[in-house]
Amino acid sequence: MALPGFNLPGLGIRSTSTPQVTGTSAPDVEQPSRREELAPQSEWRFEAGFIQSYSVRLVSGHAELFGVELAQNQTHNLSGLKGAVFTWQGCELEVIGEAESEYSAQETEYATEWINLHGMLESARDGASEGPRVLVVGPDSTGKSSMVRSLAAWAVRQGRAPTVVHLDPREGLLAPPSSLTAVTIVSQMEVDGWGISPMTGPSLQPVRSPLVYHFPYATPSERPNAFKAIVTRSALTTLNKLEEDPLAKQSGIIIDTPGGLNDPKSNYDMIHHIISEFSINLVVALGSERLYNDLNRRYTSKSPEDAIAVLKLAKPGGAVERDNAYMKQLRARQVRQYFFGSKESLNPHSHSIPTNDLTIYRAKPASSDAALPSFGAEDEDDYDPAATSTSSSNTMYEKVAPSLAMTGALIAIKFCSSNSEEATIRDSAIMGYLYVADVDEARKKVRFLAPHPQRWGDRALVWGTWPEAAADLVR
Amino acid sequence: MSALSPRGSISGTSDVAVDFEDSLRDLSRNDRYEIGNLTSIAREYTEYAQAISRVLENHIKTTAPNKKLPALYVLDSIVKNVGTPYTVYLGRNLYSTFMEAYTLVDGMTRRAMDSLLKTWKEPVPGSMDHRPVFPPEIVRPIENALIKAKTAALQNQRQVQQPPYRSTPTPPQYNGQYAVPPTPNQHEQYPQYVYGNSQAAPPQQQWQPAMPPPTPQQQPPFLSLNPAARPMIDVSTLRADISALISRLQMAFAASPSDQGLITQLHALLKLKQVVDSGAVPDAALQEVRTKVTALAAVAPDPRRSPQPPVPTPQWQATPAMQQPAPYQPPASVSQAYQYPGSGTLPFAQPAASMLNHTAPPLLAPNALNGLQALLANGQKPSTPQMRTAVPALQNMPHTQLNNVQNNITAAPTSNTADLLAALSKSGVLSSLPSTTPQTAPAQNSTLPPPNTSSTTSLLASLQSILPPSQNSTPTTHAAQPAGTQSKAAIPISNSALKTFRPELVQALYDNQPNQCSTCGRRFLATEEGRAKKQRHLDWHFRTNQRLADPNASRGQHRQWFLDEVEWISIPEFDPSTASAADTTAAATVQKKRGAQDQYIRAPAGITRLTCTVCQEEMKSSYSEELQDWVFTNAVYYNGKPAHATCVEEMKKPWGGGGGGSLAAALSMTGQRQRSATPESSLGKRKAEGTLAGNGARLKTG
Ligand SMILES: [Zn+2]
Numbered sequence A: 001m002a003l004p005g006f007n008l009p010g011l012g013i014r015s016t017s018t019p020q021v022t023g024t025s026a027p028d029v030e031q032p033s034r035r036e037e038l039a040p041q042s043e044w045r046f047e048a049g050f051i052q053s054y055s056v057r058l059v060s061g062h063a064e065l066f067g068v069e070l071a072q073n074q075t076h077n078l079s080g081l082k083g084a085v086f087t088w089q090g091c092e093l094e095v096i097g098e099a100e101s102e103y104s105a106q107e108t109e110y111a112t113e114w115i116n117l118h119g120m121l122e123s124a125r126d127g128a129s130e131g132p133r134v135l136v137v138g139p140d141s142t143g144k145s146s147m148v149r150s151l152a153a154w155a156v157r158q159g160r161a162p163t164v165v166h167l168d169p170r171e172g173l174l175a176p177p178s179s180l181t182a183v184t185i186v187s188q189m190e191v192d193g194w195g196i197s198p199m200t201g202p203s204l205q206p207v208r209s210p211l212v213y214h215f216p217y218a219t220p221s222e223r224p225n226a227f228k229a230i231v232t233r234s235a236l237t238t239l240n241k242l243e244e245d246p247l248a249k250q251s252g253i254i255i256d257t258p259g260g261l262n263d264p265k266s267n268y269d270m271i272h273h274i275i276s277e278f279s280i281n282l283v284v285a286l287g288s289e290r291l292y293n294d295l296n297r298r299y300t301s302k303s304p305e306d307a308i309a310v311l312k313l314a315k316p317g318g319a320v321e322r323d324n325a326y327m328k329q330l331r332a333r334q335v336r337q338y339f340f341g342s343k344e345s346l347n348p349h350s351h352s353i354p355t356n357d358l359t360i361y362r363a364k365p366a367s368s369d370a371a372l373p374s375f376g377a378e379d380e381d382d383y384d385p386a387a388t389s390t391s392s393s394n395t396m397y398e399k400v401a402p403s404l405a406m407t408g409a410l411i412a413i414k415f416c417s418s419n420s421e422e423a424t425i426r427d428s429a430i431m432g433y434l435y436v437a438d439v440d441e442a443r444k445k446v447r448f449l450a451p452h453p454q455r456w457g458d459r460a461l462v463w464g465t466w467p468e469a470a471a472d473l474v475r
Numbered sequence B: 001m002s003a004l005s006p007r008g009s010i011s012g013t014s015d016v017a018v019d020f021e022d023s024l025r026d027l028s029r030n031d032r033y034e035i036g037n038l039t040s041i042a043r044e045y046t047e048y049a050q051a052i053s054r055v056l057e058n059h060i061k062t063t064a065p066n067k068k069l070p071a072l073y074v075l076d077s078i079v080k081n082v083g084t085p086y087t088v089y090l091g092r093n094l095y096s097t098f099m100e101a102y103t104l105v106d107g108m109t110r111r112a113m114d115s116l117l118k119t120w121k122e123p124v125p126g127s128m129d130h131r132p133v134f135p136p137e138i139v140r141p142i143e144n145a146l147i148k149a150k151t152a153a154l155q156n157q158r159q160v161q162q163p164p165y166r167s168t169p170t171p172p173q174y175n176g177q178y179a180v181p182p183t184p185n186q187h188e189q190y191p192q193y194v195y196g197n198s199q200a201a202p203p204q205q206q207w208q209p210a211m212p213p214p215t216p217q218q219q220p221p222f223l224s225l226n227p228a229a230r231p232m233i234d235v236s237t238l239r240a241d242i243s244a245l246i247s248r249l250q251m252a253f254a255a256s257p258s259d260q261g262l263i264t265q266l267h268a269l270l271k272l273k274q275v276v277d278s279g280a281v282p283d284a285a286l287q288e289v290r291t292k293v294t295a296l297a298a299v300a301p302d303p304r305r306s307p308q309p310p311v312p313t314p315q316w317q318a319t320p321a322m323q324q325p326a327p328y329q330p331p332a333s334v335s336q337a338y339q340y341p342g343s344g345t346l347p348f349a350q351p352a353a354s355m356l357n358h359t360a361p362p363l364l365a366p367n368a369l370n371g372l373q374a375l376l377a378n379g380q381k382p383s384t385p386q387m388r389t390a391v392p393a394l395q396n397m398p399h400t401q402l403n404n405v406q407n408n409i410t411a412a413p414t415s416n417t418a419d420l421l422a423a424l425s426k427s428g429v430l431s432s433l434p435s436t437t438p439q440t441a442p443a444q445n446s447t448l449p450p451p452n453t454s455s456t457t458s459l460l461a462s463l464q465s466i467l468p469p470s471q472n473s474t475p476t477t478h479a480a481q482p483a484g485t486q487s488k489a490a491i492p493i494s495n496s497a498l499k500t501f502r503p504e505l506v507q508a509l510y511d512n513q514p515n516q517c518s519t520c521g522r523r524f525l526a527t528e529e530g531r532a533k534k535q536r537h538l539d540w541h542f543r544t545n546q547r548l549a550d551p552n553a554s555r556g557q558h559r560q561w562f563l564d565e566v567e568w569i570s571i572p573e574f575d576p577s578t579a580s581a582a583d584t585t586a587a588a589t590v591q592k593k594r595g596a597q598d599q600y601i602r603a604p605a606g607i608t609r610l611t612c613t614v615c616q617e618e619m620k621s622s623y624s625e626e627l628q629d630w631v632f633t634n635a636v637y638y639n640g641k642p643a644h645a646t647c648v649e650e651m652k653k654p655w656g657g658g659g660g661g662s663l664a665a666a667l668s669m670t671g672q673r674q675r676s677a678t679p680e681s682s683l684g685k686r687k688a689e690g691t692l693a694g695n696g697a698r699l700k701t702g
């Protein structure tokens, strides 16, 4: 095993004989299986837990899960997912295992809206050098992420290479939570997720290369200015990338956002910031009449050349709330998968480093100074990287000595030197995450779990309080 | 010697490659010592493996046919005795390297190449490594192409009533290299020297008892496939044939650079290849293209003459017997021919003399060649693979030749059917096509009667009907036409347009792409390109599964670090599951820039772990997809001991500009986008190019 000294109960070592089992391993016992006949334009809704295995197999007909077509006679593991297998043409499914909830549904008008939206985007791509730039907004649990997945998957199926920008720090995309990710999708999407970020060795699915920024707070409103700075930076790199790649440029951008972004009291400040930085030309408001009306009033009343189209889509009947317990499990799974893989079995590496050699910044919790209207520029000159635990309430980061409190936390490795200015640290993309396995205060050593055997050099390390510590990753 | 020598041009950066190239050029026969010497150079300079591989490939492509086999033996010796990374670099283009040579050489050399190919499917004899010399996915396409070509050739042969067979029965330039050695050193010839009992040795005894004696007629028909006998056209073979024709013309051109006809012909063929490569030619039309190519091959100048130094008398006069039509050579005469005591430079086939001999006055426009020279000097990438092939030759040309080429290229800048036809017709290609059964005219026929020109008009018409209408000439790595978008009506962006169900949108995702992968459900178009893509995709599944089944493959697997901004901006996005070799190479080239992390040490046999001499951490080997071998990544030798390349780099170079540097780089890439001091700064004044405007962006919703 790759981790001498670590005891890893049931983690990381997965038998290759059961590749269909994703995430937490489940006993491979005989599961009840049954057939479900689905009429055209109906769907099989399910909420599958993390522990019990739950899978479907397409027996006949055609079916897709959020835009990704299911291959016939392949067993697709869906445990830990909430979603709906949809069929345009009708199909027969074999369902194996138990879900917390499952039923077939005929009310699928949402699917028509989604695929029509896809058709609109395709029309906008045809013959254009620069494709549509879509911002998806709406309250939580209205199907935003599922729709973004569908739009991306359909586009790829038609030979496009859409770029998805994911701005919800509560759930990662090709990265653990607290990541804000951008990725250009050129290969077919996976039924059970966004795929795999680059790894060594063979993988069942083509890997994708994300660009990852770090926002270690649960919601943008905790640090609006930092969030906006990262949006600016992300737009800069993304638009630069599209200039390098004509197909990606033609395919356009789809941006997913957290529900917490839609704050009428701030006059939709952050939405406006994203629209402006990414030059958005289509806003899709999901499941909120008020949000749609506000945005429509604001953006379609402008002069023709400044006008931005705003569409209103209904919340799908199958969209369900994902409660805190579920989200917590999801985050833990994402963190685990980052280090240990899921279908692919990865070997993380242990790095034991003297505390004196470490420079760690703590991203301060928002509660201390969230109310301050501005942060950054005017204070940058005052920031002294050598001073530890500066009490200036305007700063986002403070240098901290490694302590037991870090145990189980994720530490982001920034693509910048450890003595960079605060704004540089804030805006830098990240090279990866470390997991704090053990802090030995007496012997002044910290043991990290890293995805990669290579050390990270003198790069700034940032400890955020989000996501919460994952105590059970290694013991 | 030859004007084609790409001296100093291919390698550019590497003296090693230039030296290698020099030695390679001197290799004119199966010389064990020289092959061994070249192999040693390759072994010693694996860091130049890519440059050396390119030089070797290019040499095989451009050298005279009688020198191709010795060069292929060099390739064989290197991949077997040195292995990676040469297997990777040479494997990428092995198909074209092999097939293009195959189309140009004589039957005996072909059999030697067949034997060679066979050994590549097997492990190196006596090696601990049980993997084949080249992975199956590289060798199989070559085998398939050969099988198809041979089958077609045989079928064709059966149908021929009065075949105007090539009059020369044997390849005299082989004058006994292996069969009847002119020198006493047969025992130490290359195949024996490599592994003692190597199967690479192509002695005639191998085939003589087993197969019917190969008649000379079996050789030329490789290009002379009868369309009627073949319901399906194999595009890769067709492409290879077109490429082969192109190389022949290029060589002929080098020999007689002032031949305007050749230049125009060459140009026309390059365009034809582009059209075929683009996949835009419907199946039925491919049949027609195939027929034309076959016919062209029959009359195209044979390069085997051109690279030769001037000879005192026309070669055929030395062997008057060969001028006689010889419909069938009995086996006896075949074996006799192997002992033909020829000069060694004697061409065994004659080009259509009229083509080589007619000359045009050189076009001299003093400034005309500046552009082309600038292009070559700047190392700018030529726009097509064909041009890339041609560039090394161009770089060695005197000004007058460059001038000619340039004039012809600029004379026909657009690529459409009309141009192609005009070029074909102007070059004499069309007018020289035989009017009937062109497929029966073997490539090396020197006794072909003057071509019948009466059919030019009908050929023009038929070409016009089969080729796609004027379209973008530069094939891109990405599908120019997205899948399943044939007849799409634009959908306005409005809330009301969201409500109506449009079956055609579903059809575009399903019915329009009927060709489905049963493993992952991915769909492909029912076009030739779709089929090719699916084939590459299935190969990818196969490779991946094979690798996953390998218990060693998962040891030491780990996630990679994320890319930094500059890398992410510049990394070429492509789908590895359908990628062509070009995509992969482009990506690998970009990856090369990543520096320390990408340095590696090949894992010594049996060693899976090393300790970094700098950080004392363990180093583990991993499997390199690119190198197809176990390596220690991020590893170098530091003071003779293994160490992480990054550890050494960190030690040598303290952390400098850091992320600020990458930001600066990102910003400097565009210049126009300035990041201002505050996070509020808006890039937002940028306008999208109004692409939605025409599609309803301005429509009021409702
Ligand atoms: Zn597949």
Ligand SMILES: [Zn+2]
Binding pocket: B612, B613, B614, B615, B616, B617, B643, B644, B647
């Ligand atoms: Zn090291």
